[in-house]
Amino acid sequence: QQQVKQSPQSLIVQKGGISIINCAYENTAFDYFPWYQQFPGKGPALLIAIRPDVSEKKEGRFTISFNKSAKQFSLHIMDSQPGDSATYFCAASRGNYGQNFVFGPGTRLSVLP
Amino acid sequence: DAGVTQSPTHLIKTRGQQVTLRCSPKSGHDTVSWYQQALGQGPQFIFQYYEEEERQRGNFPDRFSGHQFPNYSSELNVNALLLGDSALYLCASSPTRTGWDTGELFFGEGSRLTVL
Numbered sequence: 001q002q003q004v005k006q007s008p009q010s011l012i013v014q015k016g017g018i019s020i021i022n023c024a025y026e027n028t029a030f031d032y033f034p035w036y037q038q039f040p041g042k043g044p045a046l047l048i049a050i051r052p053d054v055s056e057k058k059e060g061r062f063t064i065s066f067n068k069s070a071k072q073f074s075l076h077i078m079d080s081q082p083g084d085s086a087t088y089f090c091a092a093s094r095g096n097y098g099q100n101f102v103f104g105p106g107t108r109l110s111v112l113p
Numbered sequence: 114d115a116g117v118t119q120s121p122t123h124l125i126k127t128r129g130q131q132v133t134l135r136c137s138p139k140s141g142h143d144t145v146s147w148y149q150q151a152l153g154q155g156p157q158f159i160f161q162y163y164e165e166e167e168r169q170r171g172n173f174p175d176r177f178s179g180h181q182f183p184n185y186s187s188e189l190n191v192n193a194l195l196l197g198d199s200a201l202y203l204c205a206s207s208p209t210r211t212g213w214d215t216g217e218l219f220f221g222e223g224s225r226l227t228v229l
Binding site: 006034036041042043044045046049089091100101102103104105106 | 117146148153154155156157158161169171203205217218219220221222223
């Protein structure tokens, strides 16, 4: 019930295309859903996050879509660029004292020039 | 403004040895979490420290222990190292406002531990 599933494992997109990564969770107590971007040799960096009271959040080229009833959320990267090539992790947490994050296994995105 | 800093960046140990990893949180952050990231996997929560106490713990054995100092910096100790402990160990800090976590985690670049 603590698991967060993520797909696809890897993704190749042409420059200018749309990258879509999907995640699903089981624990309905989760109330915070961030996406992290990680470049090789670096720690994960927060990209965008959403709480379940909204169905969509957009920041620049990045959009999170959230489906509370299906317990699914996805990351859309519009106009994908070679600089977006990285590993993306979805995560979920429960906001309270001592919250911890449950991460998905990651998606390796390659954007071809 | 310095972000989360970790040391050492790389280290090699042999089975059975002990290791200590160090973390300084981002300025203004008082909560420190530790994560283990095996190669090709997502980070896994080890534990979190707040006000110098372990506030929550993931599914890791007692060989993994930690400490938080009054200046909010933290250490992760792993005893009796196993080959399977080889991983990137990530420290993350977050601010706590009015008693509730904001939900943001800021990660350091990690300490890469190799156990031979």
